[in-house]
Amino acid sequence: MFNNLSEKLDKAFHVLKGHGQITEINVAETLKEVRRALLDADVNFKIAKEFTNKVKEKALGQNVLTSLQPGQLMVKLVKDELTELMGGDAEGINLSGTPSIILMSGLQGSGKTTFSGKLANYLKTKKTKKPLLVACDVYRPAAIDQLHVVGDQIGVDVFSDRGNTDPVAIAEAGIAYAKANGHNVVIIDTAGRLAVDEEMMNEIANVHKAIKPQETLFVVDSMTGQDAVNTAKAFNDVLNFDGVILTKLDGDTRGGAAISIKSVVTKPIKFIGTGEKMDAIDVFHPSRMAERILGMGDVVSLVERAQEQFDEEEARKIQKKIAKNKFGFDDFLKQIQQIKKMGSLKDLMGMIPGAGKALKGMDIDDDAFKHVEAIIHSMTPAERETPTLLNASRKKRIASGSGRSVQEVNQLLKQFDQMSKMMKMMQGGGGKKMMQMMGGLNGGRP
Template sequence: MFDNLSEKLDKALHILKGHGKITEVNVADTLKEVRRALLDADVNFKIAKDFTTKVKEKAIGENVLTTLQPGQLMVKLVKDELTELMGGDVSGINLSGNPTIILMSGLQGSGKTTFSGKLANYLKTKKNKKPLLVACDIYRPAAINQLHVVGEQIGVEVYSEEGNKNAVEIAQNAIKHAKANGFNVVIVDTAGRLAIDEEMMNEIANVHKAIEPNETLFVVDSMTGQDAVNTAKAFNDRLDFDGVILTKLDGDTRGGAAISIKSVVNKPIKFIGTGEKMEAIDVFYPSRMADRILGMGDVVSLVERAQEQYDEEEARKLQKKIAKNEFGFDDFLAQIQQVKKMGNMKDLVGMIPGAGKALKDVEIEDDAFKHIEAIIYSMTPGERSKPATIDVKRKNRIAKGSGTSIQQVNQLLKQFEQMSKMMKMMQGGAGKNLMRMMGGMKGMRP
């Protein structure tokens, strides 16, 4: 996420390294590179210029604290200004109304239909809502089918009307259906359209007027950069939407849309899409995103994701197994599944301070655990529960069955043994305190 921008900003801010005082000369040199990094990320020229001007005004004349180096102070100033540029405070979704009506708008190919499903899944699992998805793309039967597939995947009902070519009628009928059947959120997925298509823009404006949504969201493909920002302005002029959704942030994103869209349309980014899975949706926190852009990680979000997968009862059972030396590969496999539920591996690594920079040339695949899983699945139930029984003959069979080498099997067994010993040591005071802390933090949010 924003790897290229992060690298260039890091180089720019290193200019101040070793200086004892911030001066107009070294600030100018640094901010020249910062502006260049922003422009390369497809941020609008005026926004990039205003950004560096504000940072310069704050930096000039500031005395560097004895415990603070100029480079660190500049990082803080840039971080604060980036946070402000992206919206400042987090902006939640409006769930008032009975039912809450959410209208999704955006361009073709922006990921709108997929994100409608992610949002429905988020509201169902995190907010305890009963959502209804509505297929209002009357032009593409494939889009309606796609929404039905998504709905089935997440266990959410999809309302559609075969043969009806009136999007306003479909949306109104869906709301009646929701009221009659106890749905408390209605998510209306509309057809993707171009801002220059007057007929299509009139249609979504009519839908908007007819159903009076509590939230109108504009979905933006973050990989389209400045074009997305310009399109958002055109849509906002017609719909006056409430917030922006940035999709495909797990791809080769330049960052221009995320950084500049708020200042252009004066509407907050509410959610981001970070992968293909239905769980790959995050609330947008400007401060946390600024940290990530500057290579400072996002520990808070990482802890929150871990907490979501943390189960106190399962943790207690696991502790007992470790204490009795009964921790086996089935338990290890369960831990892997929990980590996988937290999101794609590249995104998780990016949340660890410094890890993104240290591993920038390392390709982290989303299926990083596939070889480990294959080896474990090739073991018998007895071998999984008692790894010590795995001799040379069994190792050869496991390697052959999993499509791996004997060296990979040996490596996993060695790592598993070391991990088991470490977990056994953690059964002492430090480990118990960690478990208690995790339990106490469960459910906490900043």
């Protein structure tokens, strides 16, 4: 996420390295590189220029500060300005109304239908709501099928009427169905086009007028850069939507849309999509995103994800086993599953300060644990419970059964032993939750 932009901003700050104070000359040199980095990230030229002018004004106004090095001060100023540019504070979703009606809009291919499912799953699991998905794309039967597949996947009802070609009538019938069946949130997935056209705008404007949604969200593919911002403006002129959803932020995005869309349409980014899975959805926090862009990581989000997956009862059982030296590979597998539920490994590593730079160029595979799991599943129940049973012949059998080498089996056993000792040493400390989660991560790479 934003790797290219992060790298170029880091180079820009090197201009100030070694300087003892802020001057007009070194600030101008640094901000020239910052502006170039933003333009390369597909940020609008006018926005990039205004951004660097604001940072310059603040930097030169603070040249009396001595507590920070010039480079550190510039990073702070850029971080604060990036946060403001992207919206300042995180915005919640409006769930007033009975039921709450959410209208999804966007071009075809932006990830609108998939994100409708992600949002339904988020509201169901995090907000304990009972959502209903309504299929209003009357042009693509595949879109209706896709929404039903998504609904089945997350356990959410889907309303559709394949014999009806009027999206307004379908939306109204879906809302009536929700009221009759106890659904307190209705998410309406509308038709998209390959480009903005009058017919499309009239249609979604008619749906919007008829159902009067509490939330109208515009879904945009963040990989389309400045085009995404222009499309958002066209939709906003017609719908006056309430917020933006950025999808595909896990891809090789330049970041221009995320950075400049708020400035253009004056509407907040409310959620981001960070992967293919139905739980790959995050509330957008401008300050946290600014920190990630500048290589500072996002420890708060990392801890929040860990807490979501933390099972107190399971943790107590694990602690007892550690105390009795009975922590086995079945327990280790459970730790791996908790980490996998937190999201993609690449995304998680990006939340650790400095990790992005350290792992530059490395391909972090989401299936990084599959070899570990294969080795463990090739063990007998007795071997998983009591790893000391693993002698040379057993290791050879496990290696053969998992398709790995004996050396990899030995390496996993060594890491498992080190992790078990570390967990026992730390058992009396206060960081057990993160220790268990990250302990599994460190021990899971044979």
